[in-house]
Amino acid sequence: MGALALTEESFGDLLRSWRQRRRVSQLDLAIEADVSARHVSFLETGRARPSREMVMRLAEELEVPLRHRNRLLVAAGFAPVFPEREVRAPEMGVVRQALDKILAGHEPYPALVVDAAWNLVAANSAAAMFMDGVPAELLKEPINAMRLSLHPDAMGGRLINLAEVRAHLLHQLRRQAEASAHGALAELHDELAAYTYPGVDLNVAHVPGPADILIPLRIRHGDRVLSMFTTIATFGTPVDVTVSELAIETFWPNDEETAAAFAR
Template identity: 85%
Template sequence: MHDESFGDLLRSWRQRRRVSQLDLAIEAEVSARHISFLETGRARPSREMVMKLAEELDVPLRHRNRLLVAAGFAPVFRERDVAGPEMDVVRQALDKILAGHEPYPAVVVDVAWNLVAANQAAAMFMDGVPDHLLKDPVNIMRLSLHPEAMGGRLLNLAEVRAHLLPRLRRQAEVTGDGRLTELHDEIAGYRYPGIELNVAVVPSPADILLPFRIRHGDRVLSMFTTIATFGTPVDVTASELAIETFWPNDEETMAFFR
């Protein structure tokens, strides 16, 4: 981190967000010349300017710390262990959401889709999954599409894959997290004999959401998901947590869980 140039990092995030120097200057209420000087190293930013530019570019908290360090300042956003005592309030909120969503599945994941917590109903996703996919950290995105896990039980695998892979790629671009790029490339390389993967999702007029249609024993369960995050995090760990809740998409699935 100490060898990184603030100007290079700023330019990288500005280009990642597809924002011109002029547009960023207008939002940050400075001149385009000043933005240019910051990117070339001819000017040094104040700590307040680093924070303002990072806010305008919607830089994740982890990378705001990198910008601060590169500019010669101490990082300001802490990264606490989710299991530590300082995170008691956060864990209590997560536990209430997970328990309150029973009898339907719910999971908490970090920015790389690694499993942080889950309710009891989510155990169904682990049924029949080989041990090598259940080693810590269990990755929910890998579990969803791996042919030896849920990927081998999804009846509409091609449609779900066509939705999840672009979302994972966009998340990698938005967050700048190399782990997501590696995960995307790994999953994109999975092979499913006999299944045509090169499909576009074309919803019918009756569709509202794209469901996950999962074979579970002699049943077919149909579910959709919602994802929630903390609204105003100032901690790196809290900012990277997401709660994915699964909901029944039909009466049969609802009856199964109840």
């Protein structure tokens, strides 16, 4: 979105939108931000203008993503304070080093780094298994990890437990789209939800058994079935928009057979 569009946005409308998105009343927000509910009301209607400190305080209480905190600042008449650098920028060297160490250190198991829209930023060599046999059009930049996971011609066609993995990923995408106001996530959700899988019953509900701990990702790979679970990590105290939106997804073997297959 260009600077012109940013300056035409109303701070009050943006604040109200984020407050309602977080399902917080004016009174609750006022208590958390240590101001009066009347002042919050005046800010939303435009009868009062916030200071830069007030914008930052309200955004913090509402857990507004850094990208949108810049929008709130600009709408209130202030310059954005959170930079947005390319991952390959010289200033991001320490971040790249950290990512490289995490990815390499997780081998022989797959690991990848994605941005806010689940586009692939980096991956270790073990993650190449997810792209085996995938059509070239799905591997054009930017490669989308969610699309790879559910597309019928990619992992979606190799998942043994497709119905439960699909349900989980679509739920996760929908929640992320609602929480972040990221339009691309909503579009991605609708695209993935429209995929069809002939002969697969997508309405099968998985009832966890007494031995279940996590929902595994069970995928055919050659003549084997690999069973994995994932963890997702983010940077703890980012003040850069790009860094705040990076996520590191690591895949772990869910059984001894899978661990042995990766070790080989």
